[in-house]
Each structure stands twice: as structure tokens, then as C-alpha cells.
Amino acid sequence: xxxxxRILNLLEENGVPFRHLHHVETRxxxxxxxxxxxxxACGAKAIVMKVDDGFVLLVMSAALxxxxxxxxxxxxxxxxxxxxxDELLExxxxxxxxxxxxxxxxxxxxxxVDPSVFANDRVAFNAGLLTESIVLSSSDYRRVxxxxxxxxxxxxxxxxx
Numbered sequence: 343x344x345x346x347x348r349i350l351n352l353l354e355e356n357g358v359p360f361r362h363l364h365h366v367e368t369r370x371x372x373x374x375x376x377x378x379x380x381x382x383a384c385g386a387k388a389i390v391m392k393v394d395d396g397f398v399l400l401v402m403s404a405a406l407x408x409x410x411x412x413x414x415x416x417x418x419x420x421x422x423x424x425x426x427x428d429e430l431l432e433x434x435x436x437x438x439x440x441x442x443x444x445x446x447x448x449x450x451x452x453x454x455v456d457p458s459v460f461a462n463d464r465v466a467f468n469a470g471l472l473t474e475s476i477v478l479s480s481s482d483y484r485r486v487x488x489x490x491x492x493x494x495x496x497x498x499x500x501x502x503x
Contacts, residue, residue: 407495
């Protein structure tokens, strides 16, 4: 079963109401928010990072930036970097921008979610494809994702960088 199917099954098995959208291919958080009709802040940006010698899945509001120093401090790591396209494909079978915000049983990676994800009443994310999105309540996401909560973001600069 593909990633989208596994996510849909997880949500249905847990009685989670959700909205499933098929849309044009989106490559950025801004494009995804626009086609979903949701604020950028509702977007759950999922990032695979290599921290020292292991990989983790980090999820944050798409309106914020990741603070690598906070990640290294939390894990007591000397180095961290984003997974390469090839590493991402090998670890998840997915391309950048399509990674959903779920660890096991969807993706076999430790899951850490920034509190910014729960600041909105909804969470929206690409569901394994650049053309599929799911929107659900942030409280339902919190319940089914079973993630560790970790603060690792910083505000975006006013120009978006």
C-alpha cells in the first residue's frame, strides 16, 4: 500500500474526520497553502534531518524556520543537516515536499513535532505525493501522530528568508 493509502487507513481506523484533496503538483509550502485554501501557518512542514549518525523526522508550522542549533543542543549532536534527495528516497520512498508528518507506522523515523503545529485548529500536509493533501484538526493529528514534542523553530525574517 502506498503512503497516501497508509495515512488514510490510519485516520479512518482512529475515527479521524479529515479533508482529502487532489490538486496540481505543489513544490513549496506557499503553493500548497494556496491550493488547499488554508493559511501558511496551518501547513505541517515535515523535514528529514541527519543528526550526527541518525535520521529524524521533524514537523513544524510552514510559516516558521527550523533552528538547527536547537536540534543539535537537544540531541547533544555535533552536526546536523537536511537529508539529501537520495537519502530521503532511500529512507521513505518519497521526494522532497511530499513527506507527511507521521513517524511509525507510516514512516520508520523518530517523530518530533514543534509546538507551532498545535497553535492552529487545523493541520494541512502533503500526503506522500506532491498532488495529494490532507487537512484535519490539530488535536486529532496530535492524538494519532504519537510524536515527541520539541521546540526547534524560529520566526521567519520579514522578507520570508
